[in-house]
Amino acid sequence: xxxxxxITKSGKLSRKDNTLLFKNxxxxxxxxxxxxxxxxxxGETSLNTKLLNxxxxxxxxxxxxxxxxxxxxxxxxxxxxxxxxxxxxxxxFYTNLKKxxxxxxxxxxxxxxxxxxxxxHYSKHGANLKDIRNRINSKTIKIKNVKDIKEMxxxxxGIWDNFYSSxxxxxxxxxxxxxxxxxxxxxxxxxxxxxxxSLLYTQTLSQIYHTQLNPTIAYLHEPSEKRFSLxxxxxxxxxxxxTFRLIFKxxxxxxxxxxxxxxxxNFCLLNEKGRVKFLxxxxxxxxxxxxxxxxxxxxxxxxLIRIECYKLxxxxxxxxxxxxxxxxxxx
Numbered sequence: 001x002x003x004x005x006x007i008t009k010s011g012k013l014s015r016k017d018n019t020l021l022f023k024n025x026x027x028x029x030x031x032x033x034x035x036x037x038x039x040x041x042x043g044e045t046s047l048n049t050k051l052l053n054x055x056x057x058x059x060x061x062x063x064x065x066x067x068x069x070x071x072x073x074x075x076x077x078x079x080x081x082x083x084x085x086x087x088x089x090x091x092x093f094y095t096n097l098k099k100x101x102x103x104x105x106x107x108x109x110x111x112x113x114x115x116x117x118x119x120x121h122y123s124k125h126g127a128n129l130k131d132i133r134n135r136i137n138s139k140t141i142k143i144k145n146v147k148d149i150k151e152m153x154x155x156x157x158g159i160w161d162n163f164y165s166s167x168x169x170x171x172x173x174x175x176x177x178x179x180x181x182x183x184x185x186x187x188x189x190x191x192x193x194x195x196x197x198s199l200l201y202t203q204t205l206s207q208i209y210h211t212q213l214n215p216t217i218a219y220l221h222e223p224s225e226k227r228f229s230l231x232x233x234x235x236x237x238x239x240x241x242x243t244f245r246l247i248f249k250x251x252x253x254x255x256x257x258x259x260x261x262x263x264x265x266n267f268c269l270l271n272e273k274g275r276v277k278f279l280x281x282x283x284x285x286x287x288x289x290x291x292x293x294x295x296x297x298x299x300x301x302x303x304l305i306r307i308e309c310y311k312l313x314x315x316x317x318x319x320x321x322x323x324x325x326x327x328x329x330x331x
Contacts (some may be wrong), residue, residue, distance in 0.1 A: 003035050004203075004286070006279045008272055010044040015054040018146040033058055038206045041065065042275060059174070061209060063202040067185070067204045068269050069191070071198040076209060083212040090217045091314040101152065103315070103322065104220040105143050107233050110324025114240035115163045117327040122248075127169055135162045152220065156236075163244075169217075174258050175251050184267045189247075191261060191268045196243040197235070199282050204235040207306040213313060236306055237324045242301065246285050255281070290330050304331065 007013065011024030020031040039055070042065045052075055057061055062075040093099045115134055119129045141156045146152045160180075167177050167189070177189040185191040205228050208215045218229030220236070235242075250256040260274025270278060289298035299307070308325050315322035325331065 003037065005031065005036050005039045005285070006042065007040065007045060008042045008275055008279070011053060012046045013039075013041070014048065015051045020051075033060065036060055038063065038203070040279075042069070042279075045068060060269075061206050063205075065198065069195050069198070070183075071202060074202065074205060076205075086212050086313060086316060087214055090214055093316055094217050094223070096218060097148075100149065100219050101146065101269055103148065104149060104152050104233075106322050106324050107220045107236060108143055108152060108159070108239040109140065110326070111240070112136055112143075112159050114237065114325070114327045115159065115244075118240050118245055118248075119163070119166060122166075122170055127166075129166055129169065132162055149220070149222070156220070170248060171251055180290050185269065186266050188258060188261045188263075189286050191270055192247050192250075192256070193243065194235060195270055195275070195278060195316055196282065197239065198249060199239060199279075200235045200242050201231050203286065203302065204238075205232040207302070208234070208309055210306060211309040211313065213309050217306070234305065234312075237308070238305060241327055242285060243281075246281060250278070281299065292331050293329070294331065299331075307331070 002109070005020075007022060009024060009027065011022055011027065014021050016030060018033070020033055020036075022029050022031060037059075038061045040063050044067065052062075055075065056077040059077050061077070064072050064074065066072050093103060116133055117126075119133050119136075123129045123133070136159055139155055139162065142155050146155060164177060164180060167175075171189070177187065177193075180193070181187075181190050182194055185194045185244070205215060208228070209228065213230065215228035215230045216223055218233045220230045221232045223229045256274060256277060260270060260277060261268055262271045286302040287300050289300050291297070292299040304325060311322050314320040328330050
């Protein structure tokens, strides 16, 4: 099974023959690379070009996070999957406003439907969420009449705002969010969301790398020099499951506690103990499998992200219209 390697402690990561070696004052560990596809550095880790050349040779992606848990960048091996024809098509779907709006609307519909699925689940378990679901439905209806990307982003923002309003009914008082605040997160809930979103973003980048898609060309979000914007488009559809269902589970089952955070004035982040807990559960969810109704076999959530990339490729090449990942339909 292809796996992620998470390094949360500070130290030195290097190449040792055909393996990796991580060491600090307390630890010296040799790590086989046969099944590793992605490495997450979440501590203060030193490395050298010999290691990077080895990772490139093995096509292993390296994602780097700073002390505060914020994603700062990636080392991506030289492109092994390149298609000039697909790149031209990606650009065409960006420059043609009608095609771009159509695709952006699919992403927002996917977000809304998956958020509604999450809320219906909690409604079945006694939460009073009908009014919030109705407001999200009202926003979703507007999607088909949107004429530009700015308006589409406004509709998307309204959907998320309504979803956030459900937290006061679903979570204990010490995990209330009040408002979404990103840099810096100012309370445990905002810290959890930011960390989870960063992990999902980087995992999406890892999956895109193994296809012929160019991660810089996006449709709902604007392409940016400072980020891989297509990762934002794709990961948004998976956030209801990979970010929020996971966070709700960890909080409501008392698996993540307030003691797992370091809180300072106007700033909050997961401490190392909290990060290790969250990473373990996030990785478990990535590797969780479900029966794919069309492929007739069990598919991991990680693989579903890559399948989403292939669905976009078929859309660009005119083979099949894109339908976003659906929690209800399981694909």
